[in-house]
Amino acid sequence: MGYFRENVEKAKGYEPGFQPVQVDEVIKLNTNENPYPPSPTVMKVLAEITPEQLRWYPDPQGNIFRQAAAELNGVQPDYIMCCNGGDELLSMAIRAFCDENRPVAYPVPTYSLYPVLANLQNCSAIEIPFDGEFNLPAKLTATGAALTIVCNPNAPTGTFIDVGELASLADELTGVLLIDEAYVDFAEANGTALVKDFDNVIILRSMSKGYSLAGIRFGYAIAQPELIAGLMKVKDSYNVDAVAIAVATAAIKDQQYFKENVEKVKADRKELIEQLRTLNFEIANSFANFVLAKSKICKAGEIYDKLVKRNIYVRYFDLPGIDDKLRITVGTKEQNQKLLSALNEILSEEIVLRDLSLSEMKDSQ
């Protein structure tokens, strides 16, 4: 017998996107960070952190953040729980609701962390395939899962499910519905209103994307107080640190800066999609800060390798249903342009090579 539990021994673990050390030299469009810096008020709060804030343990519940997030979302603070990134909420939810006899269910393809967490918890993961247009699968209502997760907007597809459909799903499920809204800041609607009507809905929010704070690890849950109180039992005593609480609170309070940034990303997303289409990529409309693109000319894995040689990082998943596509984070205008010219070069080379081998084939006949 090894030291680890059997499922841990066998687990592959989550494979995060590559994090280069030399950030200046690379164009990093692989892990959906915001291309713009956090709000200036965030940087001011960070610069003014006092020794006392570091010497003392933080507020275990991060109440100043809860208050600010509650005001923004039109709920009471006891509807909010702070977490160490949205990922921690996913981990807490699986630990709180699932075990060997209580499965988790979710549509696929989706965020590749869900099966990793299910495996660690030793619960079965019921994966229901999306149809070709990424509509909510009807079968999701009948899984009997203790926890159903719907990522909305979905990663890595960027597609969005109407909130009304999620309301019907919440109504039909016997277990909890966690709506992973890590990317919702870039969409046109969100599911916050559902927590008022349904005692089984948890909304996940991240400060990593819309608020440019991936480096500090902060997210939050919105749900009815009974669910929040239950989840609080599962969290680490001090799951969010004092610096993160101060910084995240400053960020969420600066809505003007947040909205300006989000609008820039949305406008650049539109432009990026149009330009990629002119380079012969197939792309569905995206409601997130990334796009999922399939080249009609060259294999996704090959394009990925050629971009890496040019110090440009996008995300390639060698997984069924998406191994022919690249997920590209919307960068600054300049980054997007550099990516597009690199793609233009790569695809033109491919066309020349193809024409050459075609004419060689003809010559040899």
Ligand SMILES: Cc1ncc(COP(=O)(O)O)c(C=O)c1O
């Ligand atoms: C779909 C989805 N959910 C949740 C998260 C967690 O975000 P974070 O832990 O940075 O808040 C991510 C991160 O990339 C994600 O892609």
